[in-house]
Amino acid sequence: MPSVTHPFKNGDHMTLSQGWQEDVPVDGTVELPPDRRALDGLGRNHSLRTALADLVDNSIDAEASHVLIRFVRKHGRLRGLYVVDNGKGMTAEAINVAMTLGGRREYAEKDLGSFGIGLKAASFSNAKLVTVLSSAAGHAPVGRRMEADPNKRGFHCDVVAEAFAKSELSRRWGIPWSGTGTVVRWDEVFGFPATDDPTRVEEFISRSMTEIINHLGLILHRIIKKGLIEINLDVEDVDQDLVGPRSRVDAIDPFGYARPGKAGYPKDLVARQGDLQVVFKCHIWPPRSRMLEFNLVTGAEKHQGLFFYRRGRLLQAGGSWDGVSVSARERQLARVEVDIDGLSPRLLAMNPEKSRVQVGPDFASLAACAIAKDGTTFADYLADAEERFRESRKRRRARKSMIPPGKGFAPQLKRAIRDEIPMQDHQVPITMRWTRFDRANRDDFFRVDRADRVLWLNERFRPLAKSGRRGSNDAALLKSLLYLLLEQAFTGEYLGVRDRDNIELWQEILSMAAKVDVGE
Numbered sequence: 001m002p003s004v005t006h007p008f009k010n011g012d013h014m015t016l017s018q019g020w021q022e023d024v025p026v027d028g029t030v031e032l033p034p035d036r037r038a039l040d041g042l043g044r045n046h047s048l049r050t051a052l053a054d055l056v057d058n059s060i061d062a063e064a065s066h067v068l069i070r071f072v073r074k075h076g077r078l079r080g081l082y083v084v085d086n087g088k089g090m091t092a093e094a095i096n097v098a099m100t101l102g103g104r105r106e107y108a109e110k111d112l113g114s115f116g117i118g119l120k121a122a123s124f125s126n127a128k129l130v131t132v133l134s135s136a137a138g139h140a141p142v143g144r145r146m147e148a149d150p151n152k153r154g155f156h157c158d159v160v161a162e163a164f165a166k167s168e169l170s171r172r173w174g175i176p177w178s179g180t181g182t183v184v185r186w187d188e189v190f191g192f193p194a195t196d197d198p199t200r201v202e203e204f205i206s207r208s209m210t211e212i213i214n215h216l217g218l219i220l221h222r223i224i225k226k227g228l229i230e231i232n233l234d235v236e237d238v239d240q241d242l243v244g245p246r247s248r249v250d251a252i253d254p255f256g257y258a259r260p261g262k263a264g265y266p267k268d269l270v271a272r273q274g275d276l277q278v279v280f281k282c283h284i285w286p287p288r289s290r291m292l293e294f295n296l297v298t299g300a301e302k303h304q305g306l307f308f309y310r311r312g313r314l315l316q317a318g319g320s321w322d323g324v325s326v327s328a329r330e331r332q333l334a335r336v337e338v339d340i341d342g343l344s345p346r347l348l349a350m351n352p353e354k355s356r357v358q359v360g361p362d363f364a365s366l367a368a369c370a371i372a373k374d375g376t377t378f379a380d381y382l383a384d385a386e387e388r389f390r391e392s393r394k395r396r397r398a399r400k401s402m403i404p405p406g407k408g409f410a411p412q413l414k415r416a417i418r419d420e421i422p423m424q425d426h427q428v429p430i431t432m433r434w435t436r437f438d439r440a441n442r443d444d445f446f447r448v449d450r451a452d453r454v455l456w457l458n459e460r461f462r463p464l465a466k467s468g469r470r471g472s473n474d475a476a477l478l479k480s481l482l483y484l485l486l487e488q489a490f491t492g493e494y495l496g497v498r499d500r501d502n503i504e505l506w507q508e509i510l511s512m513a514a515k516v517d518v519g520e
Contacts, residue, residue: 062087076196
């Protein structure tokens with residue numbers, strides 16, 4: 001082993017020529033402005049949907065009642081994107097602050113903004129050129145433009161011509177307008193497909209709009225449900241001078257179940273430490289729910305845990321227990337609301353993108369002390385959620401297995417059946433098809449073909465789809481009921497007397513019911 005030389009040996013002490021000084025002397029100051037390349041790393045944690053959410057936050061802070069997100073297409077390609085609001089707008093002084101990196105305005109108590117980088121981080125994470133145009137009451141329209149160009153020196157901002165600012169603000173945005181508002185325009189957007197292939201462009205628009213709508217509907221669900229903001233998306237085709245149909249953002253409440261999964265919930269567990277109080281609103285979802293509010297696109301299991309809110313805006317949609325517990329399949333019904341308003345940043349702090357909350361070292365121990373009025377602790381709550389999940393799985397395993405549904409069933413109907421019933425996947429699936437019955441059987445509602453495992457349905461009694469169009473997977477309600485009623489007719493080597501009698505009974509009643517519906 002190599003020897004180690006110690007600076008002090010045998011009790012020797014080193015004498016310093018000068019002792020420690022409490023104050024550090026200085027000889028003036030120098031200005032060290034940030035390098036313009038700092039823009040390259042700005043907003044790197046943003047996606048398109050989180051960046052747009054940051055801009056919508058600014059619109060809400062500006063007291064806008066309507067926000068429009070518009071994709072712009074020219075010569076088949078996506079060329080730009082707008083975020084337009086009818087808020088109170090900005091003066092020349094205010095827009096300069098908004099375009100300044102780290103520019104800090106005075107934030108009201110209810111404002112969603114905090115760091116002074118939201119507009120810049122959101123914009124430059126997705127576009128090379130950012131233009132902001134605004135009109136405030138009693139002031140002329142103003143505009144500023146900035147380019148994320150690492151070859152430029154300094155943080156210079158272009159002043160947009162007033163006439164252009166006025167013309168952009170007065171375009172056909174289709175939102176209530178009283179003369180004030182703000183337009184944020186992105187050009188040379190990084191994530192847009194570099195093609196004019198209509199199929200690829202339409203796929204991108206459809207996917208992006210769905211992601212944006214789902215994200216905004218989730219994080220702003222409290223604000224939308226209160227009617228404080230309406231958000232729409234559309235696409236403008238410059239060549240045809242047309243704007244496509246609008247898609248509205250609706251609230252997606254991650255706690256929006258009709259009935260709780262367990263009686264007595266939700267419960268407020270309160271943790272106190274001196275003057276500090278944190279309320280944990282603990283929910284248990286009904287098991288196996290197929291609501292979007294439960295599955296939240298990526299699946300319920302990935303959204304168990306803590307949902308942090310700040311000023312009504314969702315910052316973190318579960319995904320972690322942040323030291324309070326650990327994620328587990330058995331805890332997927334458990335979700336907890338925590339409002340961080342008024343709490344110390346040492347305990348809880350959001351990231352600049354407002355997509356995550358960083359908890360302090362005392363948070364988990366504080367949560368462990370939380371207790372409800374009836375004595376329920378966090379451990380009790382988690383145990384209740386796990387027990388409810390296990391109960392639901394036991395009931396499913398106890399159900400009789402069935403032959404799986406095949407062609408003629410809508411995909412979501414198949415998934416719902418499989419979620420509830422154990423399947424005999426070694427069996428040939430049951431198919432449902434519509435056909436015209438011959439004259440001798442024209443009054444029959446269905447026909448069982450055991451050999452080919454097809455349940456034929458009489459076209460004469462086929463219900464009209466809501467859209468007016470019919471498809472092979474239509475009439476989901478009718479087919480699901482017939483599947484549950486007649487699946488057993490396809491089991492075994494032959495039909496018993498009781499099965500044949502049941503089929504005759506159902507045939508007679510369903511046929512008469514269908515005749516009544518068609519007015520015969």
